[in-house]
Amino acid sequence: MERWDDMRIFLSVARGESLSGAGRTLRMDPATVGRRIARLEQELGTPLFAKSPQGYALTEAGGRLLRHAEEAEQAMQAASEAVAGATEGLSGQIRIGAPDGCATFLLPQVCAAIARDNPALELQILSLPRVVNLSKREADMAITVSPPNAGRLSVQKITDYRLHLAATRGYLDAQAPVTGLDALREHPVVGYIPDMVFDKELDYLAEMGLDRVDLASNSVAVQFQWLRQGAGLGIVHDFALPAAPDLVKVLPDRISLTRSFYLVRHADDRRLERMNRFSAALADGLRKEVQRLEGLT
Secondary structure, three states: HHHHHHHHHHHHHHHHHHHHHHHHHHHHHHHHHHHHHHHHHHHHHHOOEEEEOOOOEEEEHHHHHHHHHHHHHHHEEEEEEHHHOOOOOOOEEEEEEHHHHHHHOOOHHHHHHHHHOHHHHHEEEEEOOOOOOOOOOOOOEEEEEEOOOOOOOEEEEEEEEEEEEEHHHHHHHHOOOOEEEEEEHHHEEEEEOHHHHOOOOOHHHHHHHOOOOEOOOOHHHHHHHHHOOOOOOOEEEHHHHHOOEEEEEOOOOOOOEEEEEEEEEEHHHHOOHHHHHHHHHHHHHEEEEEHHHHHHH
């Protein structure tokens, strides 16, 4: 078990690229982490990391060891499941990374339902305005709006979802009627900070031919609150509209976007029954919740 502990520490440093980051993950003193890494390097007779003020980067030897350490990690997890045996409920900690629109308007209720059926399960939602890095184990799985095309990953399409231009009734009543796309240029536009659009599928305004954003944020939740304050016009997920009855669709026959959610996992996790069962429940729950909320609009 001592050698597995060494591999576990090695993996944490490789993913966190620092002793302090690994220490936080492992709940160990960074100096202890450093001593364990130095001992492992001495035993193997080669440096595993190149140390610099920027952090710990894997050497060529460290990169070769990484794959084997990840396989050992998967084997230990599979062994734990096999010893515990199949149980009716899921347990342990699972972290899901997601863009903040999904994390704000869908995941809380979907995960709450799964947690009610599995009281020993500890769920974490990592909401980020960027792509979650699964290779560094920022999360156990991620929901994305584009399927990744690199890395040893398993990708499953969950569902399509729709988006429309929206504004409050009060805002629209106080303005000249929005009769076409050209009229949008006369209104304040709410959207993403242009240079922080982390996925081409989120560049909604460019698709509409708009080249400016008057009120911009990298957070969907902030954009949503701006629109609720009557600050202007912006693209909103249909599944978010039931949370704000004061928002109405604008030019729905002219502006209607469709995007997709994908569930992305480590390829090796497919061998873990626990992760497979949770993934199936998560995908099914998200699919049904999008359908339910969109039906309310």
